[in-house]
Amino acid sequence: MSSAVLGVPAPALPIDLLRQFDVPGPRYTSYPTADRFAEAFGADDYLQALRERRDASAQAGPLSLYVHIPFCESLCYYCACNKVVTRHRERGRQYLAYLAREIELQAAQLGRGATVSQLHLGGGSPTFLDDQELGELAALLHRSFSFERGGERSIEIDPRTVDAQRLSNLAALGFNRLSFGVQDFDPAVQQAVHRVQPASQVFSLMAAARALGFESINVDLIYGLPRQNDASFERTLAQIRELRPDRIALYAYAHLPERFKPQRRILAEELPDAAGRVRMLARAIDVLTQAGYVYIGMDHFALPDDPLAVAKRHGRLLRDFQGYGTRPDGDLIALGVSAIGRVGATYSQNAKTLDEYYDRLDRGLLPVVRGLALSRDDLLRRAVIMALMCRGRVDFDAMGEALAVDFRHYFATEFAALGPLAACGMVRLSDHDVTVTEQGWFLVRAVAMVFDRYARANRTRFSRVV
Structure with a gap:
């Protein structure tokens, strides 16, 4: 097995190789990917999957829960997430009332008290909800599910919406993992994407989170943003080294204004060219690995003692709709508008608009509007792709x-x-196996695509590998 797969910092990645594989490709948080979901799979199909899980409860492992909170106070121009930009705080309370209905419907099918090992709140900005509302959401979940001791409880944080007291309140609610959306520290870049947040604010929040004992803190970064250049990105990397979060998610900005309306406010001429993006990625890999971070895969880095890096070393890494994880592979119950879940050999997605989400719940229906029942071929290919993405080897x-x-x-x-x-x-290819090399691990999406039956004909819908 390669040294990169074992968790040893890899050597510098040749820029020529990055350029060669700078092509569109899936991120493989699932296989098949969400673009294959269809309306032919609906709420009745999802209900059947829930009932089958309930009937096999003795064999079923713990659940993961994902709750999507779509609201943001201001628009970030780069964003491709499902979100609702509003300053009307009452909309959060209305949404919480509908989440309560969905939780009740799901629990009625699963059976109350199903064991949960992971909870993740994403968005949007989950911290759009105030502390009382987040407490009510936690209470709703605890009434319907049984949470394992020591399980993961994570939440995505917009640094502009919290202070040290709010972080303390989140800890009191049981959250033990945080993810701060930083993207870039350069003021000019922040202005270009309409997300201004001083570095001093993030450093202060990081210190407070560590003092409160959060188990793992992630920081999101994006390269390829408008007004980014080699010098500005070098400064951001230096600040990240000083901040030293437990995990770093380094994403490539995918400029798709024809699909995502907010991106139309970004000036194309201010974007770095392909060569500049490649240089930024290569430099980030060098800086972070030299700083002691382990490259987990798919743009994720972690400190050697972080559970994600430990899982990588021991071949226990997993991948789902939230990215890389450490918990046993199992079913994911998705709650909220647009949320995507996995139960058995099915994927499902809720309605993408609030109006449709509310309407279905008003009629007493689960808000699932599309999904996929996996074929045997899908299951075979998923096993191979996830082995490559998570362990870097297929025997x-x-x-x-x-x-x-x-x-x-x-x-x-x-x-x-x-x-x-x-x-x-x-x-490295033999008659017995294929192993991803140190260099290949940084472009593992391109390796996984070899086994993807769908991606070859539909690549333009995906972000670029680099």
């Missing part, structure tokens, strides 16, 4: 035995397609 005989297929025969086309990746040093 053909072991995988074939686990999946009850002749691996070399079933994936003969894909096996041949791995040849060019081996030739350029992305993978």
Whole structure:
């Protein structure tokens, strides 16, 4: 197994290799990806999946919960999330009332008291809800589910919406992991994307969070934003090294104004060119690995003693709609507008607009409006893609035995397609296995795409690998 897969900082990544694989591709938080979801899969199909899980409760593992809070006080121009920009605080309370209805409907099908090992609040900005409302949401969840001791309780934080007291209140509610949305520390870049937040504010919040004993703190960064350049991004990286969060998520900005209306406010001429983006990514990899961070995969870094890095070293890394994780692979119950869940061999997504979400709940219906029941081929390919994304290796005989297929025969086309990746040093290929190399690990999406039956014909919908 490669040193990168084992969690050892990797050598510098050649810029030529980054340029070669700067193509659109899925992020593989699921396989098949959400663009394959269809309205032919609806609430009745999801109900059936919930009932099957309930009937097999003795074999079912703990659940994960995701709650989507869509509201933001101001618009960030780069954003491609499902959000509602408003300063009307009463909209949060209305939304909470409808979340209560959905939680009740879900719990009625699952059976009350289903065990939960993970909870994640995302958005939007979950901290749009005030502390009382967040407390009410926590109480709603605890009335319907049974939370494991020591489980993960994470929440995404807009630094502009919290102070030390709010962080203390979140800790009192049981949250033990935070993710701060930083994106970039440069004032000119912040102005260009309409997200101004002084670095001093983030440093102060980080100190407060550490004093309160939060177990893991993540910081989100984005490269490829307007007005970013080599010098400005170098300064941001230096500040991140000083801040030293436990985890770093480094995303490539995907400029798709035809799909995401807020991005139309970004001036295309202010965006760094492809060569500039590649240089920024290469420099970030160098700086962060030299600072002691382990590259987890898919733009994620963690300090060596963080549970994410430990899971990587021991081959226990997993991947779901929230990205990389450490908990056993299992079902994800999604709550709120646009939220995506996974139950058994199905994916489901709630209504994307508040009006439709509210309307379905007013009629006593679960708000699932589309999804997918996975075929056997989907399940086979998902197992291979997730093995590559999480462990960086596929043993053909072991995988074939686990999946009850002749691996070399079933994936003969894909096996041949791995040849060019081996030739350029992305993978090591033998008659028995394929292993992602140190260099290939930074572009593992490109390796996984070899086994993706759908992506070849629909790449333009995805962000770029670099």
